[in-house]
Amino acid sequence: MARTVRPSGVEAMLGEEELIVSKTDLKGRITYANDVFIRMAKYSYRELMGAPHSLIRHPDMPRCVFKLLWDTLETRHEIFAYVVNLAKDGSHYWVFAHVTPTLDDQGNIVGYHSNRRRPDRGPIERISPIYKALSAEEARHANARDGMRASFDMMVGLLDKQGVGYDEFVLSL
Template sequence: MKYKVTPTRQERLMRDDDFIVSKTDLKGRITYCNRIFVEFSGYAESELLGAQHNIVRHPDMPRGVFKFLWDTLEARKECFAYVKNMSKDGSFYWVFANVTPDLDAHGAPQGYFSVRRKAQPNAIAVVSDVYKAMLAEEERAGPKDACDASLALLGSVLKQKGVSYEQLILSL
């Protein structure tokens, strides 16, 4: 079931000891979620289980970030990212996410684990500016080329800073 949610400017702050945990299948459908995920998403566990994980995607998040995430996971690597999520009531919450592929005994992915914790304000300030620029680039490029344009802009930011994506994210 898809919900029509209108974003608000109401921010929800995670507590320092909160960890949002979820597991998805290979298609991104939620197969497990902990009580902190239920709390911050505003959805009932029954609404989350079987739903696409993007049920909490905030429109302020560039599509290119998720393309980068999925490309990294498909390469069987873990990915770190700062993500702005949206609750069922339209409020938002920032997380620092670690997403890893769940590999079987033969190294084949069978799903994905994600653990998210409170994002630090200084990190949010940095990534918000980058994400705004990426969104503007996606809009300029149009739907067909949005992800590629967004990722190209991210690449130029990283080159300008002289760091890799992981170095930037883990330094914040």
């Protein structure tokens, strides 16, 4: 599924009471997608199964937020984040995501589970300029890894300046 989707600028809205649910394996490949996810992402069930969850990554979404997500999940903790996703037709949709590791009886991570709901507009308006600045920092670097590290440091600096942790920051938006 190596195809490039170009953002159209058209925003799709998740229903007020709808919930997107997906599960992935340890490598982030989709193992389950509910009907709402399939509809919003505009991929078929067959296209989604086994595909990397990054398939719906919007290019305006800073990579450093996903680094934070994966770093947090590796510690067996949950994380909340505002995320803009890109559908197969180029439309985008915002979600408030809650991602948790799935543990076996011995406490080993065996996969990941994510529930996403429609966010309020206020937090999106507040997080968008921050994401834009983080993405611009990433783009300033020729090497993607260096860019991601620089934007991650920028995000940590923002949190330190406000004297809050990431969870507190996200929930305060």
